[in-house]
Amino acid sequence: MKDQKKIHEELGLSISTLVQGQMRIEDMITTGTLRSYGDQSPVKKMLHAPTMKLYVVKEEPLHNKEIRKNLKDWISFWQNKFANSNLHVQVYATFWNTPEGYVSIVMEYMNGGSLQNLLESMGFLPERSIKQLVPPILQGLQKIHQQGAQCHGALGPSQILFLRDGTVKLGQGLQYRVQVQGNQLFNSYILGKPKDVQSLYDPTILETPSLWSKASSEKVHFPAQDDFILERANDIWKLGWLILNCAIGTLEFHPKAQQIYEGSRIIIEEIAKYTDHLKDTCCLLHSETKIISLVEQNQKIASEPTKITILELLPSDKFSQEFIQFLCSTLKIDPRQRLYTEQLLQHPWLIGTKEPKGPNVQLKELLNISNAWNAFLPEEFQGQGAQKLERLCDALILVLQNSEKPTANKMQLQENSPIIKELSYDMGLNAKAVSDRIVSIFQSLN
DSSP: OOOHHHHHHHHSOOGGGOOGGGOOGGGEEEEEEEOOOSSOOOEEEEEETTTTEEEEEEEEEOOSHHHHHHHHHHHHHHHHHHTTOSSBOOEEEEEETSSTTEEEEEEEOOTTOBHHHHHHHHSSOOHHHHHHHHHHHHHHHHHHHTSSSOOOOOOSGGGEEEOTTSOEEEOOOGGGTSOOTTOHHHHHHHHOOOOSSOOTTOHHHHTOOOOSSOOOGGGOOSOOOTTOOHHHHHHHHHHHHHHHHHHHOOOTTOTTHHHHHHHHHHHHHSGGGGTTTTTTOOBTTTSHHHHHHHHHHHTTOOOOOOSOOTGGGSOTTTSOHHHHHHHHHHSBSSGGGSOOHHHHHTOHHHHOOOOOSSOOOOHHHHHHHHTTTOOOOOGGGOHHHHHHHHHHHHHHHHHHHTSSOOOOOGGGGSTTSHHHHHHHHHHTOOHHHHHHHHHHHHHHHO
8 A cells, every 4th residue: 555645745746847837727627615714715626637636726815015025925935945845835836816816826735634624523632642743833833933034923723734644734824924014904804803602723813913024123122032033932822822722622611711812812912011911920821810810901801710720621631741831831921931943842741751641542543533524425425426527527628628738647547546536535436437537538638
């Protein structure tokens, strides 16, 4: 049986052959729409007809010149620094003003879905799975932080993507780049309205970013170390929130949930204003009541004792003390006290030999459960799938008649090939039926 990573490589084109001059958006066929989060920009799964390769194409609106420049700079940075990286989702091509007023970004198709999908399927993750998840995220962040004054900015569940073998990669976090410096009203519109019922893994909460630009020195009223960059420290805070997402899943039943969300926003966006109020505090876990008290004072809300705390949602029989210490290191209220990526990668929780607490479940097993819908439909229910296959074949004929000679080889169209398996899963059809029909299309065009 082929190695999963090798299969994934066959699903995508190598970076050397994927430059915009060799790929036309007109040669792409939409095979499905993927759920998008945060900024609600359309995300499509698309088939490149001449090569029979699957990609994801994200259509990002270009509201003004500043956003266009931000996106262009970030995409160029990502392509130049992380080409062929096994920690970052690959970006292969961009098509500006296609469709009008948008940029279409052709990216690597991650067939295991996102952490957002996984959390919505499972609710929460055991400590062992979280421990497998964190190192590649930290390594990916470290690579970004090593490139001058860069940060990721939008670290949230929708930006952690998987292959089915459990490989973890960082998404681009584009919603962080589509904001306008200093225009809170516009940025609030871009990010969308919060839902009435908010979960800890609700992207409208978790991915509320501070602005991409580094905080200007006059706004930072506390002395900082020479190598301190506020946006990097905020990346670490968001990593802590991400881990907290995985561990407890939701704060919907926490009586002070709204105050915790608002406190998190203050810590990310306005910490310099409240350094005096938050002196002698530790972290979100160990100074939760102080954060809630600050918010209630600001909003003139009558303070009542908290009936349950976040720490009580992390019981000692399910989460080790090392795990709590790691979370504490990332969720420090004073951003100068948050550990750097290099330090976190050497934390005892990650490098120690002590067994994690809770269920002995691997991340890959949870992904298999989450993606279990990828199964063939019974024959009597395959009618809709057959219609989808015919529509795809009609599109293939139309596109291939107007494109360069197809480069897909016969092996790529066999029933055991990755692309045919992927299409058959999508349609709920037998792989042989899909293979035979698509082979007949290519033969008819020769």
